[in-house]
Amino acid sequence: MWRKAFLVVLTFLAVLSFAKTPKDTLVIAGNTEIFITLDPAVCYETFASAVVEAAYAGLVKIEPVNGVFTPVPELAEKWEVVNKGDVTEWIFYLRKGLVFANGDPLTAEDVVFSFKRALTINKSPAWLFNELGLTAENMEQTIVKVDDGTVKLVTKPLAQSIVLSILSGPWAGVVNKKVVLANEVNGDLGQTYLTDKSAGAGPYQVIEWKRKEQVAMQANSRYWRGEPTLKRIIIMDVPEETTQFLLVQKGDVDVAWNITPEQAAQLRETKGGPVRLIVTASQSNEYVAMNAQWGPFKDERVRLAIKYAIDYDAIIKSVRRGFAILNQSFIPIGYLGFSNNNPFKRDVEKAKQLLAEAGYPNGFEVELLTNTTNIRQNEAVVIQANLAEIGIKANISLMPASEMYAKYRQQGTQIIVAGWGIDYPDTDNLAKPFADYRVKQLAWRNMWYDDYAADLAEKAGLEMDNNKRVEMYRELEKYWMEKGPFAMLYQPVNYWAVSSDVVGFEKAGEGYSLIFDFTKISKK
Incomplete structure (x- = not known):
């Protein structure tokens, strides 16, 4: 019933400039072309993951929490951790009286089923469970229902x-076993x-997904934290950024999800208008990387010279x-150990001195590789000019x-401009x-075979005391900046017109593209 009424409202708004969307409804204009599925065991696309x-x-x-992305209780009200040497046992205690959006009780059986289902389906999110040591081969022993209110996981x-950061992702969302199996094909x-429906216990439930038209969500009155303030969320499929921007300016929608840098810059200069720019730090970074086993880059002074040249x-x-x-750190804003330490500033003379000390007073020739996007090409041009100034x-x-x-994955580059997206907030x-x-990722691709750095990164990943982890990451950060083959350029930002x-x-x-919490939004 509410869907028909809302469509009437949208039709009316479409012909009325400076109209207002309903106060209890958030209307988003966004490009939903990337939406493939809304199944938590399969979905791995950023925008769709927010849904x-x-x-x-x-x-x-x-x-x-205090500026750091921190795992907090959700369906589990508490947990116990027992370190048994080569494995760790996690005992999660569920809250009393949990129910799914349709009213069915949510028990440990649903949690176990959901995790095993993700491993059995084995789509993109499955590797995150594997990171914890949970696999399709061992899941009967590592994912266990103790009783209706208790789940045991046996991890690395x-x-x-x-562990908790990985379990906080949308891929670990608990599905209603009864509903899922009743609709198995x-x-x-x-x-x-579950491609275009939901069977969960989150703050909203998916009512409808009409491809190339809209995704509609309705507040879950049975959500354990209480029904959200916004009763409906409508994501209208509007592929063109210009059209999105026009709709939010007219008041026909509340949010333009995809806007151009030019539009964002326009809003940045406008204060007090009906539309404002929202900016948050992105969960990614942009860097220059040098192959540490190629020619001049074998010498850490040459790598340091590059960092001062940019x-x-x-x-x-x-x-x-x-x-x-x-x-300039590998640690993003909001992460454990972030220090806002940026030691490198453009210093041509220092860069030239380092090159001379390394035996390259007249510089050298190198292939600078990047992809064909405008941003990467433009970055490469700036870096090319910077390096030319030091020979x-x-x-x-x-x-x-x-x-x-x-x-790059075949270790075939000399110097590259690239980026890295974060998979879980730790x-x-x-x-x-x-x-x-x-681990055969970026350090390996750039042939930086440094055991001190590798050992420190590994030890920090095993340390149970967060204060000690911070100390380890600060030590690693300093060493990495001085010795490593990476010059971190910046951390990108996300922006919306709202x-x-x-x-x-x-x-x-805050935390998008890994986190987006619609329950924190309301309207005046």
């Missing part, structure tokens, strides 16, 4: 925040059914129009991203790729 996160609840969730002996464990401020201002944050001739080579990363997800060559009637969007979007 999945709204529709499902997990054992824990992530909240910013990892730092507690690593040819042994698909309900994948077809004009970081110019890249942020000219290439990103100011929509980026100077962060290094960088020949830019452009490749489609798929080809570039294929070459520093381990950055320290390992950037410092531990043994009606001034919308309250709390900044808090809701």
Whole structure:
């Protein structure tokens, strides 16, 4: 009934400039082309994951606590951790009286079923369970129902925040076993059914997904924290950024999810209007990386010279129009151990001195590889000019991203401009790729075989005391900056155009693309 009424409202708003959307409804204009499925065991696309996160609840969730993304209780009201040497046992105690959105009771059986289902389906999110030591082969022993209110997991002996951060993701959302199995088709464990519906216990439930039209969610009155303030969330499929921007300016929608840098810059300069710019730090970073086993880059002084040659401020201002944050560490804002330590500033003379000390007073020639996006090309041009000033001739080579990363994964680059997206909100997800060559990610691709860095990253991932972890990451950060093959350029930002009637969007979007909390949003 409410859907028909709301469609009438939307039709009316479409022909009325400066109209207002209903106070209890958030209307978003966004490009939903990337939406493939809303199944938590399958979905791995950023925008769609925000919908999945709204529709499902997990054992824990992530909240910013004193500026740090921290796992806090959700369906599990508490847990116990027992370290048994080569494994760790986790006992999660569920809250009393939990129910799904349809009223069915939520028990440990549903939690166990959900985790085993994700491992059995074995789509993109499954590797995150594997990171914990939970696999399709051992799940009968490692994912166990103790009783209706208690779940036991047997994981690798990892730092507690690593385990909890992974369990906070939308992929760990608990599905209603009864509903899923009732709608199973040819042994698909309900994948077809959950593609465009929800069967969870989150603050919202998916009512409808009409492809290339809209996604509609309704508040879950049975959500254990209480029914959310916003009763409905409508995501209208509007592929063009210009149209999205026009709709939010007219008041026909509350949020333009995808806007251009030019539109964002326009809003940044406008104060007190009906639409405002919301900016949050992105869960990714942009970097320059040098192959530590190639020619001059074998010498850490040459790598250090590159770090002093780059004009970081110019890249942020000219290439990103100011929509980026100077962060020269592998630790992003909001993560355990973040220190806001940015030691490198453009210093041509120091860079030349380091090159001379390394035996390259006249510089050298190198291939600078990146992909064909405008941002990467523009970054490469700035870096090329920076390196030319210290005598290094960088020949830019452009490749489609798929080809570039294929070459990169084969350790085939000399120097590259690239980026890294974060998979779960714990520093381990950055320290390992950037410092531990043994995991065969970024440090390995750049042939930085440094056992000190690798050992420190590994030990920090096992340390149960967060204060000691912070000390380890600070030590690793300092060493990595001085010795490593990476020059971190910046941490990107996300931005939205949001009606001034919308309250709390900044808090809701803190941590996007890993976290988005619609329950923090209300309207005046």
